[in-house]
Amino acid sequence: MVNMETMNHSYLSKLRIISKIPEHGKLDTTHNDINIYYSSTFNWVLRKIQGDSKHNAVKYLTMLYREINTFSDQLMCNIVNEQDTVKKHKKLTMLASLTEKIKESLNGIRNLTGTYKDYLKVVSLLECLEQDIIIPQYKILKDFLPDKYCTETINNPLPSSLPLRTSTTPQLNQLKSGHDTLSKSY
16 A cells, blocks of 8 residues: 555656646656756757657656556556455545546646647647546546545536647648638639
């Protein structure tokens, strides 16, 4: 149980950091750690020298959420098999905290998506992370938790996905305007 508590604490800490990524914020994942990156020439050069990039940040996040999903699956299994009511309560409390922080971290993931709106591959990978890994696991956890463990944060509906943004890339804008011209001619 101590090892599970240590792992849970580590995941909760990382999810809290992710949830605090501001609009236009970035992540620094150097040294297999996670920090909010503040833009400056010095920080950018330092990140590049250490091999960090937006692509590495997305890979790091994908691996992290997959680890969290595996951990939460194991925790659910342990809860189902736990006979001791005190230990079961403690594990359910851990799972509720994890569920809450997973949900709150979506804000940071969506802010990253906005940050990289001009990098379609990165946006697609972040959208896949959100829609294929984070949200499905969140829903499983929410359904698993007894009502008395579901906090207000868990009970509130998930915020809707980010609206489609107008692209600032010239090629896409040109395609859109060409499509509008064609539509008007019919």
